[in-house]
Amino acid sequence: MTPTDSTLSTLPQARDRFTPAQALAMGVLLMANFTLAVDFSILTVALPPIGRELGFDTASLQWIVTAFAVCAASFTLFFGRVADLLGRKRLFLAGLVLLGVASVVGGLATTPGVLLAARVGQGTATAMVTPAALALMTTMFPEGRARSRALGLNGALMAAGFTSGAVLGGLLTGGVSWRWAFFVNVAVAAAALLVGAFVLHEPRRVARARLDVLGALTVTAALFALVIGIDSAGRVGWGSPGTWAPFVVSAAFFVMFALAERRAAEPLVPPSLLKRRTVAWGNLAGLLAFATETSLVFLLTVYLQEILRYTPIAAGLMLGVLGVGTVLGGLLAPRVIGKVGSSRAIVIGSVVQAAATLPLVFASDDRSWAIPLLILSFLGGVANLVAIVGYVVTATGGVHSDQQGLATGLVTMSQQVGIALGTPVMAAVVAALAGVGLLAGLQAAIGLNAMIALATAVLVAIVLGRPRRQ
Structure with a gap:
């Protein structure tokens, strides 16, 4: 620091x-x-x-x-x-x-x-x-x-x-x-x-650095190809050549970006920033937090309409309860972070999110599951936003003001890639079990979703250890 x-x-x-x-x-x-x-x-x-x-x-x-x-x-x-x-x-x-x-x-x-x-x-x-x-x-x-x-x-x-x-x-x-x-x-x-x-208003910049053009071009191309591949996976499946070709291109551009950064006098992403555990692992936790909750909305939408036979409007209003939970979680997060620290807030939020998601694995085609679903999705929404605010605070904390734009760019990138990645992955799980039945596929995908949230908590707890209090 x-x-x-x-x-x-x-x-x-x-x-x-x-x-x-x-x-x-x-x-x-x-x-x-x-x-x-x-x-x-x-x-x-x-x-x-x-x-x-x-x-x-x-x-x-x-x-x-x-x-x-x-x-x-x-x-x-x-x-x-x-x-x-x-x-x-x-x-x-x-x-x-x-x-x-x-x-x-x-x-x-x-x-x-x-x-x-x-x-x-x-x-x-x-x-x-x-x-x-x-x-x-x-x-x-x-x-x-x-x-x-x-x-x-x-x-x-x-x-x-x-x-x-x-x-x-x-x-x-x-x-x-x-x-x-x-x-x-x-x-x-x-x-x-x-x-x-x-x-x-913003602090006056001390010096104006040069933009790393080669680094900017290669990382933008890598991210573009990555999102195209994720989108293709959601539309035509993970086994299609049209899905994997963009991923190969993305990997090649990421390699070029890494080589360009090693040679650049003023790299787009200074290695010192990525060497910060809070930045690297905080953004990974954020990507997973966004991937799990946004894909859960997809799974629950399919469950409510295709299994419980609710209308699209009714399903949307029911999922609005999850939205209320996320708003409440965003308002509660500063209190949690103030008491336990930002990294531990990620752990707590992810554990509670996993605990609220896991019981939905046992959801059946009985409409009596609607009330438990509303309660559990509300609690999961609260917990997810505690984890998300925790990751933003973690990934931007301790970063010098001259690099805050880059730090928040990384935060935004992890957020948007997580949103794009989660649904295709869960949709692939549902499709893989299509022969067994839609409900079985949804249950398996929801179980995987809960396990990813729990794994996020374990990973952050191990890597970031005891966080300092905010």
């Missing part, structure tokens, strides 16, 4: 409450991140109407979701570093401009190509705004309860955005038009841009 970091970590912790200026700045950052979280899922329900109106064939509809996810995951590490070099506030505001423009284009689209271009713009804006917003939060507050509270609020609202996106998309599509799923973003981006220009 540098002297600057030591000074920050020993600042009085009485400033647990936000000042009015900090509260206003946090409002802008939280509003932007919530909106981008909603964008991940808001068009899911609207895909059939979009396809009919714009002329998408059925096989191409998934690219409306994939185009966004690929760009959001692929460019986040690059833009995290750009935030460090050019300024977090500047990148945040530029991302909002891109979000607004792309959303106008999407709302007015009349052809598939224009709509997909708009989704590419929205995904790229997400890769710009999310790490910049997180970096502004982590540099706004010293390590401790105030930062944990800020990250807890962010986690709670982003979780709420992920879970409420489909519901909001359904309401807009059914009530007015799917185009309003785009136009809402324009109003949010404009408001955040106007207010953020005046209330957001």
Whole structure:
């Protein structure tokens, strides 16, 4: 830890409450991140109407979701570093401009190509705004309860955005038009841009380093191919050559990236950062936390509709209980971290999540399981967000302010890769047991989900040991 970091970590912790200026700045950052979280899922329900109106064939509809996810995951590490070099506030505001423009284009689209271009713009804006917003939060507050509270609020609202996106998309599509799923973003981006220009501040950069262009290109290509492979696995299965070819390409680019970083005078990802156990293992824990909970939502959606025969609307409302749990978990996480430390919060959250998920292995085709499912999914949602906020605090703690953009870029990358990875893996388990029956496949996938959460807890407990108190 540098002297600057030591000074920050020993600042009085009485400033647990936000000042009015900090509260206003946090409002802008939280509003932007919530909106981008909603964008991940808001068009899911609207895909059939979009396809009919714009002329998408059925096989191409998934690219409306994939185009966004690929760009959001692929460019986040690059833009995290750009935030460090050019300024977090500047990148945040530029991302909002891109979000607004792309959303106008999407709302007015009349052809598939224009709509997909708009989704590419929205995904790229997400890769710009999310790490910049997180970096502004982590540099706004010293390590401790105030930062944990800020990250807890962010986690709670982003979780709420992920879970409420489909519901909001359904309401807009059914009530007015799917185009309003785009136009809402324009109003949010404009408001955040106007207010953020005046209330957001960041520490002055001491020196301006050069961007590692080769490192940026190779890691972006590696992440792009990785997400394409994950998406292909979800659509055509893990045994298809179309699935494994992108993974091979991704591995090759990751090797090139590692070689480029060894030779770069100012590497995109300094080896000293990745050598921090909290950064490396914290991000792995976060990836697994996102992969397990988002894929569990998929499994429970299939269970409620295909096994218990609930309507899509009823199933969505029932899973809203899980969303409430995640919001509560984000609000409770700072208290847990304040008492036991961020690494131990990951362990506790993952253990409770596993304990809440495991009983669902025994779920049957009897509707009496609906009430236990609601209770267990609520508890699992609370625990999952405690683990997620714990990983963000762990992975950004002790990192010098000049590298916070990169650190939060890594956090965002692990989050988005986890979201993309979880569902295809669980879907493959369900498909592998299709001959036995759908319920048996769902039970096996839920059991694997619980075991991954438990393994995450064990891994963090072993590798990170006794964490220091926040």
